[in-house]
Amino acid sequence: EDKVVQSPLSLVVHEGDTVTLNCSYEVTNFRSLLWYKQEKKAPTFLFMLTSSGIEKKSGRLSSILDKKELFSILNITATQTGDSAIYLCAAANAGGTSYGKLTFGQGTILTVHP
């Protein structure tokens, strides 16, 4: 059975801090690792990682994948109160299908205090 585990489950920091969120996975026929941010309702896409060791960056957020050790990290530097959200990690099973088969982790609840 495919499994994705995130840590920590919750994190409280102050504005300006740097945070690292962790995601480990065990997925048959792994193809990609995705990060989503969920503030109130809709999870919004952050990153999709398919290759090991290549960092993806978007502003203060960055992410990297290690396919040998089966994990990914999401870094957020200079955190702001607007970064407060649930961060979801999902691993995709490549089945040669025309749809995505994602297994989600439990999420990390990030709270950034002013």
Added chain:
Amino acid sequence: DTEVTQTPKHLVMGMTNKKSLKCEQHMGHRAMYWYKQKAKKPPELMFVYSYEKLSINESVPSRFSPECPNSSLLNLHLHALQPEDSALYLCASSQGFPGFATNEKLFFGSGTQLSVL
């Protein structure tokens, strides 16, 4: 347009009611999904439609009935629900072209918050 639109945003229904959730996208995506999310839990896959055909049913009870009238629309018909079915119901879509890794990049709607009394 990179939006997935869901209606209604909130729904309260009794256990004997029949209601429907609606989802629409105009990104040309050919895969559409229904997820259920309980508070402080990750989304759980319910159904996947690929090219308007039901591809995955994750052993969902028959009181949930999905329908894909065309490539842009996805409905979820609800009948005789139980209070434990109260949750956020998320619709998503992805490109859906066979063999493309971008099939795994899901675009989510804002969800319907459902309460069953």
